[in-house]
Amino acid sequence: PTAHCPLPTAQMTHDWKAIDAAVRVEPGEKSKLKERDTVCDHLFADRDAAEEALKDCAKAINDLQDRLWAERSRSLLVVLQGIDTSGKDGTVRGVFNQCGPLGVSVTAFGKPTEEELAHDYLWRVHAAVPKKGMIGVFNRSHYEDVLVVKVRGLAPSETIEQRYAQINAFEKHLSENGVVILKFMLHISKDEQRERLQERLDRPEKNWKFNAGDLEDRKLWEEYQSAYETLLDRCSTAHAPWRVIPADKKWRRNAMIAAIVHGTLADMAPTYPRVSWKPTDFTVV
């Protein structure tokens, strides 16, 4: 960074590397999803402090994105995965709310269209990868192709089996071409999901979010957990490791993700391009 533009960093009241280490799935190791806590109240123990940290990080993420855009050579891809009600939308709102729409693109991946199904499953995903200078957020992603597709048997098992290596190769290709990848699984307990689904029935302003299909997926809870465990075991790589975020508490989830996004951007240290002239060379009349 140039001297007059010090890198903006949030007030580091938290140790983001320690938080990151606690939630990262180390490449080559088993994720042991069942043993991972959905609360983790030792990380960001204090709610007020977490909310302050979130605010600071969200602002700093915006400042850093401005530099990323000025630099125009790299991008950041944030993948959000999680079972229904795990808080993917809430994370987008909570963490990127300081970023203007020019700097962040959010793509939600729903059931593939006929056109999308006529291509390979990574086609629509590759097209949505953020261009240089942007932060891109995926609300669901290519991982649905080894989750819902697996659990619901929408493709032959041999086809699905090949996808883990294909996904790793795809993400390696992206990372070698300037895309930094952060993958977050929002990990909630089955009890917490029951409460959140019930809330959608109980509160009129949340009724619209209720989808009877979610109850069908809830019946397949174990199958989904097992499909998640497999992808965490097989697709956490050095170039794109997974983080399993304890997501039963929304404020802690947001604070942790913001801390890791901010820490990653700060490590990327995007810089404003140097100019070949001096501001005093010119006079604005």
Ligand code: ADP
């Ligand atoms: P959300 O539940 O994320 O708020 P939607 O109600 O549009 O949004 O749900 C998206 C649905 O699309 C989910 O049920 C998800 O499983 C499904 N979906 C996403 N990707 C695929 C895919 N590749 N194949 C089949 N279904 C998919």
